Amino acid sequence: xxxxxxxxxEDVISKLDKTLTANGFDTIIYRWLLKALDNIEEIRPxxxxxxxxxYPRHWKTLTQFITSGIGGDKTKVFxxxxxxLGNDETEKATALGIKGFISSVNEEGLEKLISLLYEQFPSxxxxxxxxxxxxxxxxxxxPYEFDENEIPTxxxxxxxxxxxxDPNSASLIFVN
Numbered sequence: 001x002x003x004x005x006x007x008x009x010e011d012v013i014s015k016l017d018k019t020l021t022a023n024g025f026d027t028i029i030y031r032w033l034l035k036a037l038d039n040i041e042e043i044r045p046x047x048x049x050x051x052x053x054x055y056p057r058h059w060k061t062l063t064q065f066i067t068s069g070i071g072g073d074k075t076k077v078f079x080x081x082x083x084x085l086g087n088d089e090t091e092k093a094t095a096l097g098i099k100g101f102i103s104s105v106n107e108e109g110l111e112k113l114i115s116l117l118y119e120q121f122p123s124x125x126x127x128x129x130x131x132x133x134x135x136x137x138x139x140x141x142x143p144y145e146f147d148e149n150e151i152p153t154x155x156x157x158x159x160x161x162x163x164x165x166d167p168n169s170a171s172l173i174f175v176n
Contacts, residue, residue, distance in 0.1 A: 001121065003047040004040070006030045006062075007080065008054055015105040016049060016080075016113070023117055024124055033058045041070055046121065049102070051080045052089075063096040076120050078102055078113070 003025040005016050017027050028043060030036035033055045040048075040062075048066060050059045059079065066075050078100040079085075079093060085101075093101075100116035102109055118124055 001025050001046040002028065002043060003049065004028045004030060004036055004043065004045045006033050006036050006048065006050040006055070008032075009051070012051065012080065012105050015110065019110050019113060020047075020049075020117075023114060033062060037062055037065060040066060040075075045075055047076050047078065047117075049078045049080055052085065052093075053080070053082050060092060060096060063093075063098060067097045076100075078116060080105075 001024060003020045005013055005020070005027055007013055007016075007029075008031045013029055017029065020027050025047065028045070030039075033050065036048075036050075048062070050062060052059050055062075063077050066077055076099040077097065079098050080102050082103065084103075085093065099120050100113075102113050102116070
């Protein structure tokens, strides 16, 4: 399944991308809503998440375009709203067919996103909802003090600075 994320905030993009990918979506990221609008018809996404705060007027045009059937009749639109929408805006969103509202990208917001995904896409596996944990920080250890689950970065060790460990990524380094 394909999902489009439309936002210009790096933290938002990163967290939504990780959560959607972990739950079976291939993601496409757009920082400009109009560019996404140009490509909706070719991509035919299953899901579009658009930031209503960054694009307060354009999300309505995008949603109308999507719900017209041009981008496919199965596309669901979720709004990312960091500040509450007024009553008029909420009524417009409902009338336009918005399927869900996400108010943050913290753990609570991502859990809500996952529940919306399972509600709107019943074909998703409901066994283990995947939320990517925040990286763990490991401070002041020599290479020999790390246990087998911790992977320090070479540059961090060389510069004797705190080591950031992300359990969901791996790096390899080959030295001759």
